[in-house]
Amino acid sequence: MDEHLSVGRVAQLAGVSVRTLHHYDEVGLLEPSTRTAAGHRAYSAGDVERLREVLAYRRLGFGLREIADLVDDPATDAVAHLCRLRGLLMDQRDRAAATVAAIDRELEALAMGTRTTPEEQLKVFGAQLHDAIGPAYRATRRTEPRIAARIWDALGDARTVLNVGAGTGSYEPPDRDVTAVEPSAVMRAQRPPGAAPCVAAAAESLPFADQSFDAAMAVSTVHHWPDPIAGLREMRRVARRVVVFTYDAADTGWRQRFWLTRDYLPEFADLLVGWPSLAEPTRAIGGRAEPVLVPWDCADGFFEAHWRRPEAYLDEHVRRAVSVWTRVGPQAEQRAISTLREDLSSGRWVGRNRNLVALDTAELGLRLLVA
Ligand SMILES: C[S@@+](CC[C@H](N)C(=O)[O-])C[C@H]1O[C@@H](n2cnc3c(N)ncnc32)[C@H](O)[C@@H]1O
DSSP, X not given: OTTSEEHHHHHHHHTOOHHHHXXXXXXXXXXXXXXXXXXXXXXXXXXXXXXXXXXXXXXXXXXXXXXXXXXXXXXXXXXXXXXHHHHHHHHHHHHHHHHHHHXXXXXXXXXXXXXXOHHHHHHHHHHHHSOSSHHHHHHHBOOOHHHXXXXXXXXXXXXXXXXXXXXXXXXXXXXXXXXXXXXXXXHHTTSOTTOOOEEOOOXXXXXXXXXXXXXXXXXXXXXXXXXXHHHHHHHHHHEEEEEXXXXXXXXXXXXXXXXXXXXXXXXXXXXXXXXXXXXXXXXXHTOEEEEOOEETTOSBOOTTTTTTOGXXXXXXXXXXXXXXXXXXXXXXXXXXXXXXXXXXXXXXXXXXXXXXXXXXXXXXXXXXXXX
């Protein structure tokens, strides 16, 4: 019994009341794995680990029901839970830093005898009301019809389609029998009503028999997988055709062409260290890679989407829906954005990127792998 902690001790260590722990037990969120001979609750190391996750999600503002879904997610192991929590907490920290900066600006304005406009005031505090990932993702990450047409065309005559790393459901073809796979409960919760059924699982271990789908697709997700090659092999196993929309991480050419990574965010290169070259994923599915050009008015707000609309990157919502900005850290993000802001107002950005105005599409390393 000595490896178990009493309810009082756990409450004391975690800084919550015994009553809270009793409530978590009553609603099935955290049932201690055993009881003492006298019938008192006793918590194991595993129970304490679960409590840590529950409390972290509580701190992020999730409701108890949502937390139950998150911590019970069968597709998410301890490392994935910690990574997700870390991402959400960093996002919250960034938002707090942005709010502090806005308050400082307002204090400065008041000290100078000027006032910020009602729009400016509400913009800052309104942003805080949003959940860390949710509304930002659905607001800016939409299906881009020209890219969708390429993906759907590559699916050929497939009737049954598995969408791996499906997120909120962008690019799911409306005229086929789609099954979605998405490990994140936060993302699953944002799928619109009527979206294809979604299974909680990860690409690396798809819970389906061999060849059970005509096709499997994965869009803007492979670079999030802990083991992309294993995930792609799984797609190959469960489907007769595989279509993957991703980017060529090994080609430094497009990173030099793309002013955002070249002039403002060189830290992007660090995110690609250890990432397999395009040849490996292509081999894993036994297919070919085709370039996908990014239209200047791309509707899907992925990282490269605004190459001809630089002002878009100044918008916090645009950045929050793209993991790159969280992954490079708040310092790099703030430096990149304030330099971009200065260059846009001084005309320096236009001076350097004049040639872009005449282009309707750009080759920025995006690829469609088809097998
Ligand atoms: C940028 S979103 C793309 C979502 C969607 N495919 C789209 O185009 O909007 C990346 C998605 O990959 C999911 N993901 C992360 N790790 C995964 C894994 N191991 N297996 C499958 N999906 C994963 C994330 O939860 C997230 O929903």
